[in-house]
Amino acid sequence: MAQVTTAPAGYRIIEVPESRKDEFQQVDQLAFAFEPDAETSAQVPLTLDWSRTMAVETEAGTLAAVHASFPFTLPVPGAEVPCAGLTWVGARPDHRRRGLLSAMIDTHFERAMGRGEPVSALFAAEPAIYGRFGYGSAADDVRLVIPRGAALRDVAGSDELTVRFEPLDRAVHVPLVQAVHAATGNGRPGWITRDTGLLQERQLADPPAWREGGEPLRVVTVLAGDTPRAYALLRRKEVWGEGGARSKVLVREVAALDAAAAHRLWSVLLDLDLTATVETGMLAVDDELLHLLVDARATVPKVTDNLWVRLLDVPAALAARRYCAPVDVVLDVVDACLPANAGRWRLVTGAQGPDGAWDAQVTSTDEPADLTADVRELAATYLGGRSLAALARAGLVTEHRAGAVQAASGAFGWPVAPMCSWIF
DSSP states (O other): OOOOSOOOTTEEEEEOOGGGHHHHHHHHHHHHTOOOOHHHHHHSOOOOOTTSEEEEEETTSOEEEEEEEEEEEEEETTEEEEEEEEEEEEEOGGGOSSSHHHHHHHHHHHHHHHTTOOEEEEOOSSTTTGGGGTOEEOOEEEEEEEETTOOBOOOTTGGGOEEEEEEOOHHHHHHHHHHHHHHHTTTOTTOOOOOSHHHHHHHTOOOGGGTTTOOOOEEEEEEETTEEEEEEEEEEEOOEETTEEOEEEEEEEEEESSHHHHHHHHHHHTTOTTEEEEEOOOBOTTOHHHHHBTTGGGSEEEEEEOOEEEESSHHHHHHHSOBSSOOEEEEEEEOSSOGGGOEEEEEEEEEEOTTSOEEEEEEEOOSOOSEEEEHHHHHHTTTSOSOHHHHHHTTSEEESSTTHHHHHHHHHOOSSOOOOSSOO
């Protein structure tokens, strides 16, 4: 177990082998205040990649803090980029406030860059933590509470599709969900796919402790002939009131390949017998449902942060994505954690491609800066879902050349809202 990064006095950074998984999990359980029962542990696969699982160890040999990462491919505007998906970050309550998180983040950055991953991404348990390490909030999702019977606008072809409603069968539904989920994300930045068997199985895990009084997980599938075009993972929770049945439909995940399939799927979910409301899982802020609802005002929406992104290698990351408009801009990047990113970078787009977007070259320069931004703000705009102009109005991006903010905002934007549909 090789030491990687300097740790605070009295600690060392180590790689954690699978033989210590019980210790690793115990730290996570102490950090997040939970303890699964034996049945849950048996039914929910452990998805860790043991070549990427790390900890802070005390001199006595006990684990004080842990983290891990996944080897993802992150969809970015017009392209894909290798990405280190940071996960399982936690410290024992009796070892907090000693610099262990900073040491783990340094380790994560070092190892990710050593593997050629220019970007890292995460879901933030506490959003106040990760900005100081250069992560920017790069995407949002929306969750809705919708009354039963909510009307949808018509979509051609919806009536021609058929629907199956059935209990979860992993042998049948893991490959179906994987295929439809992966295809649904084509063209959406942030839509990370579950490319290992363990990740795919975990998404369909359904131990009784997770049901909170609801039924076992059900799967609604929309088909064109025998070909799946959409699915929903859901459960109903029985509720009775003075007026009769008021049960809830709790949707874990939906994916649809086109508007007709989405319309057919939601037509079923919004009109199940004995139910009163439908609570969706995470939806993109431009999801088809938001446009199909006749009365969107009747829903109760909740918008929250989704993916957080960190640019580990600024020139490589910026050159890996594509841009919505031609631009020639010099960015003065501030990066307190990774000095190699700090300085001025000239981003120049090339020829327009057949997809209507532009590629770009990014080179170090001594030319005067057009914009100054912390790497956190640059990361926030990386998936095309945040506006450089909005960040400038908030005082977080500084314009040095008139018109540079508008030009760069147009180039960095993207017509499809970013989102990751599952929490890793």
